[in-house]
Amino acid sequence: MAETFEMSGVSVNFGGLVALSDVSLSVAAGQVLGVIGPNGAGKTTLFNVACGFVRPDTGTLTWRGEELRKLRPHQLAGLGIARSLQELGLFDRMTVLDNVLVGADRHATTGFWPALLGLPRRAKDERALRDRAMAALEEFDIADVAARYPASLPYPVRKRVALARALVGEPDLLLLDEPASGLSSAEMAEIGELVRGLTDRMSVMLVEHHMDLVMSVCDDIVVLDFGKVIARGAPAEIQADPAVQAAYLGEDVVTGADSR
Ligand SMILES: Nc1ncnc2c1ncn2[C@@H]1O[C@H](COP(=O)(O)OP(=O)(O)OP(=O)(O)O)[C@@H](O)[C@H]1O
Numbered sequence: 001m002a003e004t005f006e007m008s009g010v011s012v013n014f015g016g017l018v019a020l021s022d023v024s025l026s027v028a029a030g031q032v033l034g035v036i037g038p039n040g041a042g043k044t045t046l047f048n049v050a051c052g053f054v055r056p057d058t059g060t061l062t063w064r065g066e067e068l069r070k071l072r073p074h075q076l077a078g079l080g081i082a083r084s085l086q087e088l089g090l091f092d093r094m095t096v097l098d099n100v101l102v103g104a105d106r107h108a109t110t111g112f113w114p115a116l117l118g119l120p121r122r123a124k125d126e127r128a129l130r131d132r133a134m135a136a137l138e139e140f141d142i143a144d145v146a147a148r149y150p151a152s153l154p155y156p157v158r159k160r161v162a163l164a165r166a167l168v169g170e171p172d173l174l175l176l177d178e179p180a181s182g183l184s185s186a187e188m189a190e191i192g193e194l195v196r197g198l199t200d201r202m203s204v205m206l207v208e209h210h211m212d213l214v215m216s217v218c219d220d221i222v223v224l225d226f227g228k229v230i231a232r233g234a235p236a237e238i239q240a241d242p243a244v245q246a247a248y249l250g251e252d253v254v255t256g257a258d259s260r
Pocket residue numbers: 014017018019037038039040041042043044045046
């Protein structure tokens with residue numbers, strides 16, 4: 001597993017506003033890279049660039065040594081990249097299991113659209129996919145809600161469903177946008193453990209507000225401020241970095257205890 005995801009010299013302008021300026025970072029195999037920064041620093045824009053939602057004005061994205069030109073969100077799964085968004089994007093009229101099955105389709109011979117339209121797949125495919133989807137639900141301790149509909153479940157459980165859906169396609173890179181938002185400290189710690197447990201199988205890029213989570217889960221952290229990288233390093237280095245402390249001056253640093 002030697003894959004690396006890299007952004008190099010990425011800049012994004014919205015009209016006259018510079019949202020990202022010459023940002024470079026890389027996620028090594030089996031690593032959790034955190035991206036933090038005060039409000040408006042450019043975290044969401046960076047995540048959107050990594051997902052292909054926003055096309056950078058300059059700079060390149062590279063995955064497994066190949067440049068991703070004109071990346072589009074629907075290409076991610078085929079590349080072995082999964083994403084989990086802050087808005088969970090679960091289908092309310094599908095059961096939890098079916099929601100997760102949608103994510104499993106990277107490995108199906110039939111494909112995403114036929115599955116979504118309810119067209120038949122080969123029985124063997126269907127069984128293997130269901131097994132994998134159930135295994136993902138079990139890994140996240142939510143197998144008991146497989147037959148329920150997302151809208152009937154508490155938010156933290158729906159978050160787990162969204163994560164299970166992202167993971168069931170067995171990605172090599174997982175892009176996570178604010179996985180801790182809306183969670184209590186205890187739930188956040190659990191998500192942190194789940195994310196840590198993924199590193200034997202994949203790399204993770206975590207864009208997150210909550211310092212506690214980032215500090216406890218990430219191997220390496222990139223700090224953005226006004227669209228620029230102002231620091232990068234291990235959690236202890238970042239915590240001790242005067243430039244980071246200055247960037248957060250006057251900000252309410254979000255910790256687990258503050259959430260909810
Ligand atoms: N679609 C857009 N059009 C215009 N400006 C935008 C757009 N998206 C983001 N911005 C601006 O770009 C800058 C970076 O925003 P971004 O949402 O990426 O920061 P962030 O670090 O995610 O902030 P927060 O922590 O508050 O969510 C901000 O000044 C924001 O107002």
